Structures are given as structure tokens and as C-alpha cells.
Amino acid sequence: MLMQSSLRAKLQEAFRVRMYFYMAVAAVAFAALILQLLNLQVIQGKEYQARARINMESNIPIPAARGDVYDRNFKEGEKNVVLVSNRASFNLTTIPAKFKSKKKLYEILDLLSRLLKIDKDEIIDEINSGNPWERVVLKEDVEFDTIVKIASHPKKFPNIDWEDASVRVYNFSEMFAHAVGYVGSISHAEYRRLKSEGYKHYQKIGKSGIEKQYDPLLRGRDGYVRRIVDVRQRTEGEEIGQRPVAGNNLVLTIDYNIQKIIYDAMKGMKGAAIVLKPSTGEVIALLSKPDFDPNLIISKNNAAIIKKLQNDKQRPFLDRVIQSKYPPASTFKLVTAVAALETEKATPDKTYYCPGKFVLKGYRDHVFYDYDVHGTVDLHWAIAKSCSVYFYQLGLLTGPTIMMRYAEDFGLNQKSGIDIPGEVAGFVPSRQWKYKVFGQPWFDGDTVNMSIGQGFLHVTPIGMCEFVSALVNNGIVYRPHLVKEIRTNDNNRVITAMHREKVREIPLSPLTLQAVKKGMRLSVTSGTSGRLGYLKVPVAGKTGTAQTRSIRQEKYSQHAWFVGYAPYDGPPETAVATAILIEYGIAGAASAVPIAERIFAKLHELGYFTAASRQKQDSPLRKQPEAKQAAVPAPGQVAGRDAAAVKKTYGNPPGIKL
Amino acid sequence: MDYLLVIAVMVAVAIGILMIYSAGFDPIDKMNSGLYRKQILWFIFGLILMIGLTIINYQALGEFSLHIYIVVLVLLIITTIFGTPVRNTRAWLNFGVFSIQPSEFMKLALVIILAKYLEIRERDINRLRELIVPTILTFIPIIIILNQPDFGTAIIFIPILLTMLFVGGADVSHLVSIILIAAIAMVVPMILTYREWIGAESSNFILDFFKDVNLILIVSSVLLVITIAAFMFHFFSVKKFLRKIYIPGAILSLGLLASVLIQNLFKVYQKRRILVFLNPDLDPQGSGYNIIQSKIAIGSGGFFGKGFLKGSQSQLGFLPEKTSDFIFSVVAEAWGLFGGIVLISLFGFIIFRCIQTAFEAKDKFGALLASGITTIFFFHVLVNIGMAVGIMPVTGLPLCFVSYGGSNLLMSMISIGIILNIRARKFVY
Structure with missing residues (x-):
């Protein structure tokens, strides 16, 4: 009986020692949790706050109006010959991640490519290389009738959306093709080169002629709306981040007549x-x-x-x-x-x-x-x-x-x-x-x-x-x-x-x-x-x-x-x-x-x-x-030519003086 | 009745309900999913069960421990076969208006039966063979739950077993051997998975050995035969030095055999999940994404938090699983370091009270039962909060009392009922 109770006491003592050990382990574990919490919220707090902001902010560009181009007979306040202007239009867009599956998305793209004659493969490439929640332009300058037709069949064209856009209009078609040039979507190479100057991948850029040479003046500066979005890009609130600045108009020395x-x-x-x-x-x-x-x-x-x-x-x-x-x-x-x-x-x-x-x-x-x-x-x-x-x-x-x-x-x-x-x-x-x-x-x-x-x-x-x-x-x-x-x-x-x-x-x-x-x-x-x-x-x-x-x-x-x-x-x-x-x-x-x-x-x-x-x-x-x-852009700078070479040729630095 | 403990539990549940309310609130549609109402109902139901459990004598649980174990096990098997699959996991039994998750109750049932077994075998538990029955009792539910498959829930049974064996008086060297075997069993598949995942090409003979499953099988089998022979020889001739052969031999061979088992039993994504825990950058889009978003939520909360319903990470949906796995991140984002420490302190108090109960229990069964319940709470809190702050793998364990989920809340409330019961009867003989 005595032995029994002494054994019981020994066992009881062993149990207590182990429970103390257990308590110590638990205390260390809780301390570790609190330390990591301190680390995240106090030491790295600022960094995580910035990352939370990046998560929820999405800046939507407001495109700036590109400047018009007039001929030399331009008179203020009169009816003038406009060589190049802009026109309001619609772009057909979609957000790829809204589709339940890739297969569904491809089916719609297939249908649209047949109806609207667009290059399906090009768009699939673009979709696969970008953020699936980002808006992708399927076709630019879509006729209003087409938009109406698509809008009235949401079952047939799910998740297809449209946005306002402005299209460059060359009022005399071929007549000024070489002098004024034309604009186009910014290419990968151009984007890499001009990213530091504020060009964005979705923008248009002058590809030749006056449009290219004076692009920095004509394009103006895009503004943006700062949007608070959720994980599905739904908007919770928005404010104007920066107003767009329209591009300058140009009066050419060319006489239309x-x-x-x-x-x-x-x-x-x-x-x-x-x-x-x-x-x-x-x-x-x-x-x-x-x-x-x-x-x-x-x-x-x-x-x-x-x-x-x-x-x-x-x-x-x-x-x-x-x-x-x-x-x-x-x-x-x-x-x-x-x-x-x-x-x-x-x-x-x-x-x-x-x-x-x-x-x-x-x-x-x-x-x-x-x-x-x-x-x-x-x-x-x-x-x-x-x-x-x-x-x-x-x-x-x-x-x-x-x-x-x-x-x-x-x-x-x-x-x-x-x-x-x-x-x-x-x-x-x-x-x-x-x-x-x-x-x-x-x-x-x-x-x-x-x-x-x-x-x-x-x-x-x-x-x-x-x-x-x-x-x-x-x-x-x-x-x-x-x-x-x-x-x-x-x-x-x-x-x-x-x-x-x-x-x-x-x-x-x-x-x-x-x-x-x-x-x-x-x-x-x-x-x-x-x-x-x-x-x-x-x-x-x-x-x-x-x-x-x-x-x-x-x-x-x-x-x-x-x-x-x-x-x-x-x-x-x-x-x-x-x-x-x-x-x-x-x-x-x-x-x-x-x-x-x-x-x-x-x-x-x-x-x-x-x-x-x-x-x-x-x-x-x-x-x-x-x-x-x-x-004012000197030809050397804007056209990407070597300015030093131009200087050597003409003795004077190029540029238009006042 | 220990009112302090009851208040602590009720505060924790109240925080949980507030957070489920906030997580269900959509700031864009200005609507609430209404999940918090269900949680309130579960809480009321849990309160009734808790009070009910203080009335009966907890020692009756010991008498019926095998019955309880078998009933829950049957429920678990039925669930695994006929359950409603949710995200490819058959863990829930659907009763129309509500559904229960038997694997949650299995945790408690296992603690009860282990407490009873360890009480009966108190004096012999330092012998290796006494560990066989508890291990079998634990691995039956593990294997069933792995078939649901619910990796996170299954894995929690192992620390419960080891901790209960430890406080129950098992030989520490036995436990260390078991842990070593488990470590070997885990490390080998992890290395293989990692190398396969990152497409490693450079190699050496050790890694080549681990790559060939058959080779591991042969080597470990040979090792096992030698070990058994050494043990037999030792058994008949009592040569002490042989222990130095057969003990490490047994650890190594069993570990390697188990590693083959794990390599083939676990799904690739499950093994990768542990790797992603070790290095979240491995999978920034997948499960690493969850950890990163959770850390952003917690970190951006700062000292005092962004305020209730104002956390951008949780309100705008960047934080995944915000009512269950990452509910702690919602708290820490809304109420900051202050809120986080309050919640951790609440759990600290609850766990301290459970340990105190284990110390003061009038009998061994009560003490073991209380320490087992402590272990359930402790590992849930450690793993859940640890995963939210990024120091534990993403296993999908809920945070007791706080996470949304009726079964876990009921199980936790019942457990608190048992603790109250043991405390109330510490002087009654």
C-alpha cells in the first residue's frame, strides 16, 4: 500500500514535470507568434501598407486629345482647312478573367474574329502575356451599329464591353500621307525605348512624318482616374488623379491648294x-x-x-x-x-x-x-x-x-x-x-x-x-x-x-x-x-x-x-x-x-x-x-537621329529658334 | 463554475462573429452574406452543449470512451464515403439546413480514448509495446481523413498523440525515436518533390539513391532484416552492445520505409504545399499567394489597425479564406497589433486555464483529458495564427472559437464544457 502510494506520488511528480515542460514550450510558441506579429506590423508595417495600396489602387487612364493639324492658311476664328483631326469612336473590349474558362473565351474570340475580321491569334497572344483582369481591346473604331447589335445580345456575347475612344482622322486621306504621316499602336521596341519618357503601352504614337516628329507636342499628357478596386476589379470608389492635358495644334507651312x-x-x-x-x-x-x-x-x-x-x-x-x-x-x-x-x-x-x-x-x-x-x-x-x-x-x-x-x-x-x-x-x-x-x-x-x-x-x-x-x-x-x-x-x-x-x-x-x-x-x-x-x-x-x-x-x-x-x-x-x-x-x-x-x-x-x-x-x-x-523637338532628338551628327553637318545645333 | 474562462471564451467567439460579419460585408454592393447569423446559432447551440456537459460527471466519458470513439469513427467513415464533396473534399455530412464535420469531433473522441487508455496503462506506459495501441487508435482516423482527403485535419492528430504520450509518461527515448522516424520519413519525399518541381539537373549519388523508390525499399528492407536479426540475437544472448546496432537500424529502416509510403500516399500538391510553406516564393500565384496576402493584411494593419470594416485586404477580397483559415489576419488588419495581441492573450489565458485544470484534476483521467484538450487548442492556435503570420504551413486548420464553422465551434465549446466539469469536480471524490 505504501509502495502503491509512493509509486503514485512518483508518477504524479513525473506528470507535473512534463506539464511544466509543456507549458514552457507553449509559452515559447506564443512568444514566437507575438514577435512575428511585431515584426510584420511594426518593423515591416510601412512596406506592407504600400503593398496593400498597390493591391487596391488601379489607375484608369484618361486619354489626352491629340492636337489637330492645319494648313498654312489657318486663321483664328475662321473656318479652316483641317488636315488631321480626331473623331469619337468605340473600342470593343473584354476582361479575359471574367470568362469561366479559356475555352469559353476562345469560342467568343472565334465568333468575333469571324464577324469583325480581327486577328484572333494576335489577341490571344496579348491576353496570355498580360494580367487577365486587365482590359484588352479586341477591335478599335467599331461602328455604332455593331455595338448596338452586340449590346442587345448579351447572352451570345458575354463579357464583351466597349469604351469611348478617339480616332485620328486624316481628312484628305492620301494627299498628306508622307508629309503628315500617321499614328499607330506603340510597338514593343518603341515602348521599351520610350517608357522612361512617360509613354504607355496602350497609347498611340506617331509613326512617320509630322506625327512622329512632333509626337511629344501633339500627344499631350494622359490623365488618370485613381480607382479603388477589389480583387475582381470592381470599383469601390474613384477620384481624378490627374487631369489630361490636350496636345498642341500645329499649323503647317504647307498650302492645301x-x-x-x-x-x-x-x-x-x-x-x-x-x-x-x-x-x-x-x-x-x-x-x-x-x-x-x-x-x-x-x-x-x-x-x-x-x-x-x-x-x-x-x-x-x-x-x-x-x-x-x-x-x-x-x-x-x-x-x-x-x-x-x-x-x-x-x-x-x-x-x-x-x-x-x-x-x-x-x-x-x-x-x-x-x-x-x-x-x-x-x-x-x-x-x-x-x-x-x-x-x-x-x-x-x-x-x-x-x-x-x-x-x-x-x-x-x-x-x-x-x-x-x-x-x-x-x-x-x-x-x-x-x-x-x-x-x-x-x-x-x-x-x-x-x-x-x-x-x-x-x-x-x-x-x-x-x-x-x-x-x-x-x-x-x-x-x-x-x-x-x-x-x-x-x-x-x-x-x-x-x-x-x-x-x-x-x-x-x-x-x-x-x-x-x-x-x-x-x-x-x-x-x-x-x-x-x-x-x-x-x-x-x-x-x-x-x-x-x-x-x-x-x-x-x-x-x-x-x-x-x-x-x-x-x-x-x-x-x-x-x-x-x-x-x-x-x-x-x-x-x-x-x-x-x-x-x-x-x-x-x-x-x-x-x-x-x-x-x-x-x-x-x-x-x-x-x-x-x-x-520644340529638334529633328535629331525626336526622330531618334544622332543629334551630334546633325550638329556636325550644320555647324549650329538644330532646333527652331524664336 | 469558472466564469473567467467562460467570459474569455465568449469574448473570443464575439470577436469571431464580428470578424465573420465584416468578412461577409461587401463594400461595393453594401450587402452582407449573412454568414455571421449562422455562427450565432451555432454558438447558442454550443453554449447549451457546454452547460449540459458540466452537469454529467466527466468520468462517465471515460467509461464510454470506446463507444464514443467508435460512433464518431463510423460517422467519419460514412462521411468519407457518402459525404457532400466541397472543393473535392468529402469532409461534411449534409443535413439540409446544416452540415457537420465529424473529423472535428474525432479530435475530441481521440483525446478521450487516449486519456482513458493512458490512465489504465499508467504503470507500463514506459514500455515500447504499450505505444502500439495508442498509435493504432490515432492512425485509423488519420488514414480515413487522408482519404477524404483533408491533409490539414489529418496531420493535427500526430501532435495530439505525441503530446498525450509525453504527458502520459511514455519513455522520452521512444518518443524521440518516433519523431526521428517521422523526420526521415518527411525529409526524403520533400527533397524529391523539390528537385522534381524546380527541375534540378545536377545530381550526386545520395540524391540518385533517393530518386529510386525501389532502391530505397531494398536498402531499408535489408537494414530491417539486419536489425531484426540483431534484436533476436540480443534477445537470446543479452549482449548489450547490440542495442547500438538495432536501435539506429530500426529508426533508419522504418523511417525510409515510411518515406516510401509518404512519397506514394501523398498527392503532389500536398507535398508542394509544405515546400511552399518553407519558401512561399516557390508559388506566388498558388498557395504562396495566400500567405503573401495574409502577411500584407496583417502588416498593413500597423499598431492600431485600419478600423472595423475598413481593412482593404479583407473588405476588397484580396485576402482569401477570410472567414476560416485567415480570420486572424482580418482581426490584425482591422485592429492592428493591439487587436492581435488581445486575441493571442485570450488564447493564452484559455490554454493556461486548461493546463491549470490538468494540474488540479483529482484523477489521472481528468488530468490527461484536460492536457489532451489543451493540446487540441494549442495546436490549432499555433498552426492557424502561425500560418497567418507566415511561420507555419498553410494547412487549413481553423482558429478555435473564432473561425466560421459549426463543427469546430461545437467541439471547442464541448471541450470547454469538459474542462469546466473537471475543474468543478476537483475536490469531489
Whole structure:
């Protein structure tokens, strides 16, 4: 009994010891819980508060209105020609996570892709790469009738929603396709590059032309609504986080009337035309053919159309004014003439006899032909009649080095610096270049070819127009530009008025200019550009017909050139210069000159040459008192070109000065 | 009657009901799911059962422990076969207006029968063979519940068994051996699952060994045969040094055999869940998501919380399972560190009172019963709050008294009834 009770006591004692141990373990465990609670709520509290905010806040963008684009005749408070504007539209959207299963979602997408002709795979890619609770745009710019139909069949189209959106409208379709450009959905590459500048993946971005160059000004700044959402993205409350700031309106230097004349005149052709004012660099018209309708390619589901246009052999996306190089042909004779006169290798009275061909003596004689027998001609008549034999000999007399130097001085191997992206520079050969590429020295035959603009020379239409500008403006060249004024979106107040910017000055003697201009005038009155002679405004010009060796299967393996200006001998301030190129046209006189004829007639009709008062009023030289200094994109910065390279080319940093 | 304990329990239940109200409130539709009303009904029912259990003598529970055990076990089996599947788990018996979860009552039934068994075998419990019956009694419900399958509920039976054996007087070296076997059994499948999951390629011969289930089987079987031979030899010749062979041999071979069993018995997602507990970043979208959201809810509560109905994580639905698994996170978000410590202190007090009851019980059965109930509460609180704050795996155990769920609340209230009963009778012989 005693043993029993002592055993009982021992067992009882053992039990108590173990229960104490148990209590200690429990106390440690509770302490651990409280310590971790302290850690989460006090030490890491701020961090978790931020994460809770991220969870519940969802910022909904309020898109900013993109700025409108007007032509040069814009007048405040009047009915103006609007080149580009916006229109209200609907986007069809969905939230993928609202569907019960992927299969259901794909079925709806399948149905919609058949009804609305959208690319299903593209949207599935987008859905799978993003947050399933985020809104996905299925199709942009859906017709109202379609929205009504979908809205009235919610059973058939579950979870399909729509939102207001604005669509860019190019009111004249193809007419300004290359000058103004177009917008499109931001690409992955663009987004990566521009993310730091505030671009968002759902935004539109200018893809070419003015739209691209001035995108930072046109786009404005999106605002956003701060929404408190639950885990299913349902809204609990919202407030305006930031109001949107509309983009600026742009007034272009382009004249709708001139652009339309060229557009109509070049119907069905392939080529480029540029009209500009040498005294300021204002571009009055800029047109490239073939073209495309920007309205058809701006929305999200047009990848197929864009691809088709990109692969088109006619290359409609190519802006032939600034992105295409051609042999300058006979228009280059003007450069040869300037080079010879300036270096005093010849005087305008210098005559050569033209028997219709020229024999270059050498190891083996080489014969260069002319298209006609011109007899004895001086420089003026050689320009007027485009006598090649004259220039063969003048070229040999002057020498290639001097011709190359003048071609370079006129900037034919440089970009003009126009404020639309994608420009290419022309090409002027050199002795070193030829030796490097062909392993041969420069032959006299090369000089002969070069003197009439054939051979290795290649220039852009805008480059030739710049050259004519230099002649008109006594050797001073201003940077060509398309934007005249930047105005506010709401009340069209002028923020910045663009001013001319000198890019180069070539010292030319008045004698040289007079001689060359006289030849160009003679070309109009009784030479190759004779068709322009009857116009009320005195026009001076030069035709050219470039032989291209590479493509023989085309009907006409020739490019037709016309460069010129008006009025001949008038003050440079009223002058307008042009360069026209027709690919595979008949000779310059036959295909390019009629276009020039219509341009100059219209310019005259609109009073470009006569109304001095009007010119003054339109002149951007006028100081804008209310205009403020604004950050205007220089071509280098916006187009992504190397600004340093531009600086090297022009000496001055690019940018439009007030 | 211990009014302090009753008040503590009622405060805990009241907090729970408030939190279920808040979790059921939709700030967008301005509607409430009404779940809290059901919980109030369960609480009233639980209160009646609690008071009812203070009237009868708890020693009667000991007399009928086997009956209780068998009845609940039958219910459990019926549930596992005919139960209404909820999220692929047959854990509930549906009675139309309400449903019960027999596995909750199984916890209590197991504690009662283990208390009774350990009382009867009090003097011999330090022998290894006396551990066989409690282990069988525990593993029968575990295997049934694993077939429901309800991993979280099944796993809680093991700490209940081990703790009861410990306070019941089992040899500590035996318990340590069992824990070692369990550890080996768990570590091997975890390594295999982890390597398979992350697609590890580099390898060495030890890992290659673990990869081959048949190889483990052969090696552990050979080891087992050697162990048995050593044990037999020891049995007949009484050579003491042989203990150094057969004890580690038995631990290793049994552990490896159990690991093969676990590797094949447990579903991949269950094994991954434990891995995700160890490293939530492994699965930020899946079960790791729950832990991360719970930590955000608790952490963003700060010192004093965001206020009742103002917690963004719980009100806007970012916090999952907010009425059951993560109800503590709702409390800590709404009432901050203050609320969290108040709730933990309440549980601290309830558990302290249970341990005190175990000390003061007039007989061994009462003491063991009270310590078993302590263990139920302690592990539920530890695992549930531990999982909410991110230091325990996501097992889906409810927080007693607070989480929504009639069966757990009833079981907890009955347990408190038993504790009150034992305390009330500590001087009655």
C-alpha cells in the first residue's frame, strides 16, 4: 500500500514535470507568434501598407486629345482647312478573367474574329502575356451599329464591353500621307525605348512624318482616374488623379491648294514633288507617289494591311522627296556651270561647237553623244537647250575636284535637316571613294559623265530644291520645315512661331548667279521648259532626264526632273522654288514640266508672287509678342537621329529658334 | 463554475462573429452574406452543449470512451464515403439546413480514448509495446481523413498523440525515436518533390539513391532484416552492445520505409504545399499567394489597425479564406497589433486555464483529458495564427472559437464544457 502510494506520488511528480515542460514550450510558441506579429506590423508595417495600396489602387487612364493639324492658311476664328483631326469612336473590349474558362473565351474570340475580321491569334497572344483582369481591346473604331447589335445580345456575347475612344482622322486621306504621316499602336521596341519618357503601352504614337516628329507636342499628357478596386476589379470608389492635358495644334507651312494641285496632277504617276520658299525654308507642298491612306492603317487590327503595303513593290511608304536618291541628270549642269564660273575657268560668253557628239581622246577613243546638234552655243543657250557637249567640255575644263567641291558646298551630299524623320543624304563621289570601291583612278570619262549629272552622283529631290533655293537666295540656304506655328489645343493661342534657320551660306558672285539664272529663264522662254513660257509669272527652270541602267524592263527607263523657281529676277522674298521628279517618266520636259506649270499657275493665282503685303503678313519673320520659349523637338532628338551628327553637318545645333 | 474562462471564451467567439460579419460585408454592393447569423446559432447551440456537459460527471466519458470513439469513427467513415464533396473534399455530412464535420469531433473522441487508455496503462506506459495501441487508435482516423482527403485535419492528430504520450509518461527515448522516424520519413519525399518541381539537373549519388523508390525499399528492407536479426540475437544472448546496432537500424529502416509510403500516399500538391510553406516564393500565384496576402493584411494593419470594416485586404477580397483559415489576419488588419495581441492573450489565458485544470484534476483521467484538450487548442492556435503570420504551413486548420464553422465551434465549446466539469469536480471524490 505504501509502495502503491509512493509509486503514485512518483508518477504524479513525473506528470507535473512534463506539464511544466509543456507549458514552457507553449509559452515559447506564443512568444514566437507575438514577435512575428511585431515584426510584420511594426518593423515591416510601412512596406506592407504600400503593398496593400498597390493591391487596391488601379489607375484608369484618361486619354489626352491629340492636337489637330492645319494648313498654312489657318486663321483664328475662321473656318479652316483641317488636315488631321480626331473623331469619337468605340473600342470593343473584354476582361479575359471574367470568362469561366479559356475555352469559353476562345469560342467568343472565334465568333468575333469571324464577324469583325480581327486577328484572333494576335489577341490571344496579348491576353496570355498580360494580367487577365486587365482590359484588352479586341477591335478599335467599331461602328455604332455593331455595338448596338452586340449590346442587345448579351447572352451570345458575354463579357464583351466597349469604351469611348478617339480616332485620328486624316481628312484628305492620301494627299498628306508622307508629309503628315500617321499614328499607330506603340510597338514593343518603341515602348521599351520610350517608357522612361512617360509613354504607355496602350497609347498611340506617331509613326512617320509630322506625327512622329512632333509626337511629344501633339500627344499631350494622359490623365488618370485613381480607382479603388477589389480583387475582381470592381470599383469601390474613384477620384481624378490627374487631369489630361490636350496636345498642341500645329499649323503647317504647307498650302492645301498647292498640295491638291500636285496631288491631282500626279495621279497615277510615281515620283516626288517639293515646293518651298527659299527665303524662309517654309515647305509649301511635299508629295510623294505612290501613297497610302493613313486612315486605313492606324487602328490596331490593320497589321495585315500594313504588312501588305510594306511588301508592295511600288514602295508606297517611301517618301521619295527625302528618302530616295536619283541621278540628278541635266539639272546638275547648273552646278557645273556655277563651278566653272565661280572658279573663273570660263565666262558666260564661252562658246563651244556642238556637233551632236563628243569624242574623248585617250588610249581608246570614247564617244559621248548628245540628243541633238546644237551648233555653236554659249553658256546661256547651253543651259536653255541642255546641250551636253557644251558641258562635257566645260566639265573637263573645270575639273572634277572643283565640281565635287561645289556639289558638296551646295549640300547635295547632306541631309537638308527638314523636320520630318527618315531623311537620307545624297551622294557626291570623290577620287578616293572611286579608288576604294573600284580600285581605279578617276578617269576623264567619269568627269564627262559627272558634268551632266550622270554616273556616280545621286541626289534627293529635296537636295535639288535646296540647290535652287541657294541660287535664288544669293547662296543662303534656310532649313526646310513643315511647321509654321504651334498653338494651344483649346483656344489656338500661338505658343511658338517657327523662325527661319540658316544652315549654310555659299559665297556666289552676282555675275555667276545672273548667268545661270539667265540660262534657266532662257530654258523657259525658248528652251526645254518652253511650256512654262506663257505663264503670267516669269519662271526659270531646268529639266533633266536621268538614264537608269538597272531597270530595263520598265516602259521608260528614265527619270524626269524639273527644278525651277519664280519669279525670275524678282526679289528673293517672294520667290518659290520647286523640284519635281517623275520615276520612269518620259523626258523631263514631257512629264515633269506640266506639273510645274500647274504649280506656278496656282501659286500665281493665290498671289504668292504679287501681293507683297500678304507675304509680309504671312511671313514667319514677324515677331510674335505673346509667343513664349517652348521646348520644340529638334529633328535629331525626336526622330531618334544622332543629334551630334546633325550638329556636325550644320555647324549650329538644330532646333527652331524664336 | 469558472466564469473567467467562460467570459474569455465568449469574448473570443464575439470577436469571431464580428470578424465573420465584416468578412461577409461587401463594400461595393453594401450587402452582407449573412454568414455571421449562422455562427450565432451555432454558438447558442454550443453554449447549451457546454452547460449540459458540466452537469454529467466527466468520468462517465471515460467509461464510454470506446463507444464514443467508435460512433464518431463510423460517422467519419460514412462521411468519407457518402459525404457532400466541397472543393473535392468529402469532409461534411449534409443535413439540409446544416452540415457537420465529424473529423472535428474525432479530435475530441481521440483525446478521450487516449486519456482513458493512458490512465489504465499508467504503470507500463514506459514500455515500447504499450505505444502500439495508442498509435493504432490515432492512425485509423488519420488514414480515413487522408482519404477524404483533408491533409490539414489529418496531420493535427500526430501532435495530439505525441503530446498525450509525453504527458502520459511514455519513455522520452521512444518518443524521440518516433519523431526521428517521422523526420526521415518527411525529409526524403520533400527533397524529391523539390528537385522534381524546380527541375534540378545536377545530381550526386545520395540524391540518385533517393530518386529510386525501389532502391530505397531494398536498402531499408535489408537494414530491417539486419536489425531484426540483431534484436533476436540480443534477445537470446543479452549482449548489450547490440542495442547500438538495432536501435539506429530500426529508426533508419522504418523511417525510409515510411518515406516510401509518404512519397506514394501523398498527392503532389500536398507535398508542394509544405515546400511552399518553407519558401512561399516557390508559388506566388498558388498557395504562396495566400500567405503573401495574409502577411500584407496583417502588416498593413500597423499598431492600431485600419478600423472595423475598413481593412482593404479583407473588405476588397484580396485576402482569401477570410472567414476560416485567415480570420486572424482580418482581426490584425482591422485592429492592428493591439487587436492581435488581445486575441493571442485570450488564447493564452484559455490554454493556461486548461493546463491549470490538468494540474488540479483529482484523477489521472481528468488530468490527461484536460492536457489532451489543451493540446487540441494549442495546436490549432499555433498552426492557424502561425500560418497567418507566415511561420507555419498553410494547412487549413481553423482558429478555435473564432473561425466560421459549426463543427469546430461545437467541439471547442464541448471541450470547454469538459474542462469546466473537471475543474468543478476537483475536490469531489
